[in-house]
Amino acid sequence: MARVVLDQISKTYPGKNGGSPAVRNLSLTVADGEFMVLVGPSGCGKSTLLRLIAGLESPDSGTIAIDGRTVNGVPPKDRDLAMVFQNYALYPHLTVFENLAFGLRLRKQPREEIAARVAAAAAQLGLADVLDRLPKSLSGGQRQRVAVGRAIVRQPKVFLFDEPLSNLDAKLRATTRTEIARLHARLAATMIYVTHDQVEAMTMGDRICVMKDGCIQQVAAPLELYEHPANLFVAGFIGSPPMNLLAGTLEESATGLDFVATNSPHSPEGAGSDRTNLRIQISDPAFAAHAVGHAGRPVILGLRPEHLHDARTLAATDPARTFPATIEVCEPMGAETFLHLRAGPVTLIARVAPGPRHTVGTTLPMVPALKHAHLFDAVTGLALR
Amino acid sequence: MKISRVFLFAILATYALWVVLPMVWVASSSLKSDQEIFNDAFALPAAGALHPENYARAWHEARFGDYFFNSVLVTGVSVGLITLLGSMAAYALARFAHPLGRVVFGLFLAGLMLPAQLAMVPLFFELRGLGLLNSRLGLILVYTANGLPFAIFILAGFFKTLPRALHEAAVVDGCSEAGAFWRVMLPLARPGLVTVAVFQFIGIWKEYFFAFMLVGGDPAGAARTLPLGLANLAITAQYRSDQGMLFAGLVLVTLPILAVYVALQHHLVRGVTAGAVKG
Numbered sequence: 128m129a130r131v132v133l134d135q136i137s138k139t140y141p142g143k144n145g146g147s148p149a150v151r152n153l154s155l156t157v158a159d160g161e162f163m164v165l166v167g168p169s170g171c172g173k174s175t176l177l178r179l180i181a182g183l184e185s186p187d188s189g190t191i192a193i194d195g196r197t198v199n200g201v202p203p204k205d206r207d208l209a210m211v212f213q214n215y216a217l218y219p220h221l222t223v224f225e226n227l228a229f230g231l232r233l234r235k236q237p238r239e240e241i242a243a244r245v246a247a248a249a250a251q252l253g254l255a256d257v258l259d260r261l262p263k264s265l266s267g268g269q270r271q272r273v274a275v276g277r278a279i280v281r282q283p284k285v286f287l288f289d290e291p292l293s294n295l296d297a298k299l300r301a302t303t304r305t306e307i308a309r310l311h312a313r314l315a316a317t318m319i320y321v322t323h324d325q326v327e328a329m330t331m332g333d334r335i336c337v338m339k340d341g342c343i344q345q346v347a348a349p350l351e352l353y354e355h356p357a358n359l360f361v362a363g364f365i366g367s368p369p370m371n372l373l374a375g376t377l378e379e380s381a382t383g384l385d386f387v388a389t390n391s392p393h394s395p396e397g398a399g400s401d402r403t404n405l406r407i408q409i410s411d412p413a414f415a416a417h418a419v420g421h422a423g424r425p426v427i428l429g430l431r432p433e434h435l436h437d438a439r440t441l442a443a444t445d446p447a448r449t450f451p452a453t454i455e456v457c458e459p460m461g462a463e464t465f466l467h468l469r470a471g472p473v474t475l476i477a478r479v480a481p482g483p484r485h486t487v488g489t490t491l492p493m494v495p496a497l498k499h500a501h502l503f504d505a506v507t508g509l510a511l512r
Numbered sequence: 513m514k515i516s517r518v519f520l521f522a523i524l525a526t527y528a529l530w531v532v533l534p535m536v537w538v539a540s541s542s543l544k545s546d547q548e549i550f551n552d553a554f555a556l557p558a559a560g561a562l563h564p565e566n567y568a569r570a571w572h573e574a575r576f577g578d579y580f581f582n583s584v585l586v587t588g589v590s591v592g593l594i595t596l597l598g599s600m601a602a603y604a605l606a607r608f609a610h611p612l613g614r615v616v617f618g619l620f621l622a623g624l625m626l627p628a629q630l631a632m633v634p635l636f637f638e639l640r641g642l643g644l645l646n647s648r649l650g651l652i653l654v655y656t657a658n659g660l661p662f663a664i665f666i667l668a669g670f671f672k673t674l675p676r677a678l679h680e681a682a683v684v685d686g687c688s689e690a691g692a693f694w695r696v697m698l699p700l701a702r703p704g705l706v707t708v709a710v711f712q713f714i715g716i717w718k719e720y721f722f723a724f725m726l727v728g729g730d731p732a733g734a735a736r737t738l739p740l741g742l743a744n745l746a747i748t749a750q751y752r753s754d755q756g757m758l759f760a761g762l763v764l765v766t767l768p769i770l771a772v773y774v775a776l777q778h779h780l781v782r783g784v785t786a787g788a789v790k791g
Contacts, residue, residue, distance in 0.1 A: 183680050204686040216677035220699045229695075233686035277685070287684075 129194045129284035129317045131157040131180060136189035138175055149175040151341040152189070157319060162311045164332035165321045167364070172341035173321045177287050180319060182206050194284055204233075208285040209278035213293055215270045217262040223249075223273050224258040230281045248276040268299045279310065288320040292327065304330060325365050329353070337361050354499075359508035362429045362501060368465055368476045371435065373405070373428040374505060377421055382447065384409040384418055386428050388473045405471035408447045411497035418502055421511055429501035432465065432478035438492035440480065445494075452477075452493045457485045468493065535766070542566055542759035549755050566760035570745070574757060575733070576764055579741035586648050586737055587716045590655035594712050595705050597656070598663025603693055605664065606671035607679070617668065623661035632725060639726060646730035651723060651737070655716050663708045670704030671697065706779035714769050738765045 138150040150172045157163045165173040178184045180191060182203035191198050198206050209230070217226050227245045236244075249255045252272040262270055271291060278286055288307070292300045308331050311318050322328055328335045329349045337344040337352065337360070344364075345357040356362035362370045375388040388405040407428075409415045438444045452468035452475060459481055466477045466485060470493065477493065479485075502511040541549055543557040543564065557563070570576045605617050628635075635654065636645075644650030674697060682692035698705075720739040727735040736744070745761050 181680075181684055183683070202688070203680075203683045204688065208684065210681070210684045212677045212681060214675065214677055216675065216681035218678065218681070218696055218700075220702075229682075230685040233691065277681075281685070 130159050130192075131285060131317060131319065132190075132192040133176070133180070134190045134192070136176070136179060136186045136191065138172075138179060138184060138186050140175075148341050150179065150186075153341070153343055154189075155336060155343060155346065157317060159317055160315045162308075162318045162320065162331060162333040164328040164335045165319065165338060166323065166325060166328040166335055167338035167344075169323060170340075171338040173323075173338050174289055175341075176338070177210075177289055177319060177321045180285070181208060181210050181287055206285075207283050208287055209281045209283040210287040210289065211274045211278050211291045213290040215262075215274040215291075215294075217270055217273055217277075219262055222259050222261055223254060223265070226262065226273055227254075227258075227276050227280050230277065234281075244280045244282075248280045251279075252276045267295055268303070271295060271299075271303060275307070275310070279314070284317065286316055286318040288318065288322075290322055291320075292322070293324070307331065325367065329365070335365075337364060339364075355510070356429070356501065357510055359427060359429075359503045362503065362510075366431060368432050368478070370501070371430045371432065371475045372503075373430070373473050373475075374425070375405075375428060376423065376425055377409075377418055379422055380408070382408055382410075384415055384422060386418075386426075388428075388471065389425075405450060405473055407450065407495060407497075408445075409497060410445055410448055411500075414497045414500055414502075417512060421502065421504075425505035426511065427503040427505050427508075429503060430475075430495050431499065432476045434496040434499040435468075435475060435477040436494045436496060437477070437479050438494045441494060444492075448497070449492045449494050451490045453490045454485060454487050457487055459485075466491075538759055538762050538766070542756065542763045544756055544759075546753060546755050549759075563756055566756040567764070569754070569757045570760040570764060574741065574745045574748075574761060575736075576738070576741055576745075576761055578734075579736050579738045580764065582648060582735060583717060583738040586651050586655065587713060589652050590659065590716050591709050591712045593652070593656040594659040594663045595709050598660050598708060599667050599698060599701060599705060600693070601660070602664045602667035603671050603697060606668040607697075617664075620661045620664045624665055628658050629721060632721075636725060646727050646735055648727070648735045651726055651735065654722055654726060655719070658722075659712045659716070663712065666708050667701060667704050670701050674700050703779055706776050710772060710776050713772055717769055718765070 133153060133155045136150055136153045137148065139146045139148040153172075153176065155163075155176075165176060167173050175184065179186050180193075182198065182201060185199065193206060193208070218229065221229065224245055227248060228241050231241045231244060245258070246255070249258055252275060254269065254272055254276060257265060257269060262273065265273065271294070274291065291307075292303055295303060304327055307320075311331075320327075320331060329352075332349055334346060334348055335352050336346045339360050345352060345361045347355070347357075352361060352365050356365065356370075359372065363372060373386075373388045375386055378385050378387050386407045386409060388407075409418055438449045450470050452470040454466055455469050455474070456467035458465040458467070461481065464479050464481045464485060466479055468475045468477055468491070475493075503509065504511055537554065540556055541553070543562045543566065545561075545563050548555070548557065548561075571580075601620075605613055605620075639645045639650045639654070642650070644653065678696055678700070679692050682696040683689075687695060718739055719737075720743065723737045723740050724743075727737070728740055730736075733740070733744070742761050742765055745758055
C-alpha cells in the first residue's frame with residue numbers, strides 16, 4: 128500500500144521580494160496504485176510538487192506522507208521511490224547495465240538478483256542488446272527507456288515522472304505514452320506523472336490534478352474533468368481545440384432566457400460585417416433550469432467545438448437557436464474538420480464532419496447543443512451549476 | 513592546400529622544433545663522455561661508444577636515487593591531497609548555497625592571486641616552530657596548501673557544468689550526499705581532476721624555491737628533491753667537470769614529466785559528460 132498524502136503543503140523559493148510561492152497550501156491524496164497526472168502551464172508548481180514528494184525540496188509548511196509514514200525531513204534515498212527525469216539524467220560514465228543496476232547495488236542486493244532484475248527490465252524495454260553501451264551512444268528513445276528501466280528495476284513504492292516524454296519526437300511520444308500506461312497496468316504501482324501536455328494527461332491518468340499558480344484547480348478522472356470542468360481555467364486548459372468561451376449576459380426575453388454575447392476581447396475591432404450581438408435562445412430545459420437563477424449577471428458560456436453543429440446536418444433543429452456564422456479558417460484533419468467561425472462579435476471553433484462544402488467566407492447556420500454547454504461566473508470563474 | 517594552412521603548419525613546425533631540439537640535445541649529451549661534449553657539443557653520440565654509465569653515476573654518486581624517491585613521495589602525496597581535498601571543497605562550494613560560500617571561495621581565489629613567495633619568511637618560521645623544517649612532511653603540507661586554490665578554482669567551475677539532475681537521480685536512486693559525490697559527481701569530474709593533477713604534478717616536480725628554502729638547509733640533504741639535487745649537481749659538476757652526469761641528471765628529472773603528460777594528455781581535452789542529458 129503506497130498512498131501518497133500531501134497535507135497543506137506550501138513552498139516558496141527564495142528570491143527577490145521574498146520570492147514567489149511555487150505551491151500554496153495544497154492538499155492532495157494519491158491512492159495506492161493510482162496513476163495521478165499533475166498538469167498545468169509552466170510555472171504552475173507541478174514540478175515543484177513532484178520534487179517535494181521526491182524529497183529533492185523540502186516544504187515550508189505542511190506534511191507529506193508516503194505509505195502512512197510522514198516523510199518530511201526523510202532524505203530521498205529512504206523514501207523508496209524512483210524518479211524519471213525530463214532529461215533522463217543517465218550516468219554518462221556507466222554502461223546501460225550499470226545505470227540500471229546502480230540503485231540495486233546501493234541497496235546491497237546479491238549479484239545474481241541484480242543480474243536477473245536488470246535482464247528482466249532490459250528484455251521488457253527492448254534494451255537487451257545495448258546493455259554494455261554508454262548512454263551517449265544511444266538514441267533519444269533508448270535513453271528514455273533506460274531512464275524508465277532504472278526506475279522499474281528498483282521496484283519502488285512510488286514512481287515519479289517529470290515530463291519524461293517532452294524530449295521525444297511526436298511519434299515516439301505516442302508509442303512511449305502507451306508503453307508507460309501498459310507498465311502501470313502491469314505493475315499496479317502508484318505513479319505520479321507531471322506533464323504540461325493535456326493529451327498525455329487525458330490518455331494516461333486515472334485521475335488528473337489540474338494546477339495553476341501553485342493551487343489545485345480540480346482533481347478528477349479525465350472524462351469528468353472534460354465534461355464537468357470546475358472553473359474557467361480547467362475548461363480552457365483541457366480539450367483540444369479548446370472550449371469556446373463566450374462572454375455575455377443572460378437576459379430575460381419573451382420566450383424565456385437568452386444568452387447575449389458581448390464583444391469578446393479577442394475579436395478584432397470591426398472584423399466581420401455583422402456587428403449585431405450574437406443572441407442564443409436558451410431552450411434546452413435542463414440548461415435553462417440552472418441558468419435561470421443567474422439572469423442579468425455577467426457570465427461566460429462554454430461550448431466545446433464538438434457541441435456546435437452545422438444545422439444542415441441535423442434532422443430537426445429549432446430555428447430560434449440557430450445563428451449564422453461565417454467560416455474564417457478551415458482546418459481539415461482527415462477524420463474531422465475544425466472550422467474557425469465568426470458570429471457577430473465572437474469567434475468560435477466547431478468540430479464538424481469532414482466534407483467538401485466548407486469554403487472560407489461562406490455562412491453556415493450553426494446550432495449549439497446547449498445540453499452540453501457550461502456556464503461560468505464571469506467574476507469568480509467558477510462553474511455555475 | 514591553402515597558403516594560410518602552409519603558413520600555419522610552418523609556424524607550428526618551427527615551434528615544435530624549438531621545443532624538441534633542446535630535449536634531444538640534452539638526451540644525446542647524456543650519453544656522451546665529457547671529452548666528446550667538449551670536442552663537439554652538438555654531435556650525436558658515437559653509435560659504438562655510448563656512455564650509459566653517466567646515469568649510473570648520477571643515480572648513485574650524485575644520490576639521484578634518493579632524490580628521485582623524495583620527489584616521487586612529495587609530489588605524489590601532495591598531488592593526491594590537492595585533488596582529494598580540492599575536489600571535496602570545490603564540490604561543496606559549487607553545489608551548496610551557503611551564505612559564507614562566496615566568501616570562502618573568494619579567499620581561495622585570493623590565494624591564487626597572491627604569489628606564495630610573499631609568505632616565504634613567515635612560512636619558514638612557522639615550519640621551524642612546528643619542527644617540520646628539512647622534512648618531507650613539511651614540504652608536502654606547503655605544496656598542498658599552495659596547490660589548493662588552483663584546484664578549487666578549476667574543479668568548482670567543472671562541478672558547476674555537471675547537470676544538477678544527475679545528482680538528483682543519484683540521491684533518489686539511493687545515494688547519500690557523500691555517495692552521490694563519490695559514485696557519480698567525482699567520476700564525471702575526471703577531466704577536471706586530471707587537468708589539476710597534471711598541472712600540479714609538473715609544478716611540484718620541478719619546484720625549486722620552496723624546496724630550497726624549506727629542506728635545502730640540511731647539510732645531509734635527507735629530504736632533498738630532484739630540482740635541489742640537480743642544482744647541487746650543477747654546482748659541484750662545475751668543479752669536477754662531469755657534464756655527462758649532469759645531462760643524465762637532467763634527463764632523469766625531465767622524463768617523468770614527459771611520461772605523465774603523454775599518458776594523460778587525452779584526458780586533458782576530453783569531456784565525458786556527452787550523453788548525460790539530451791543534446
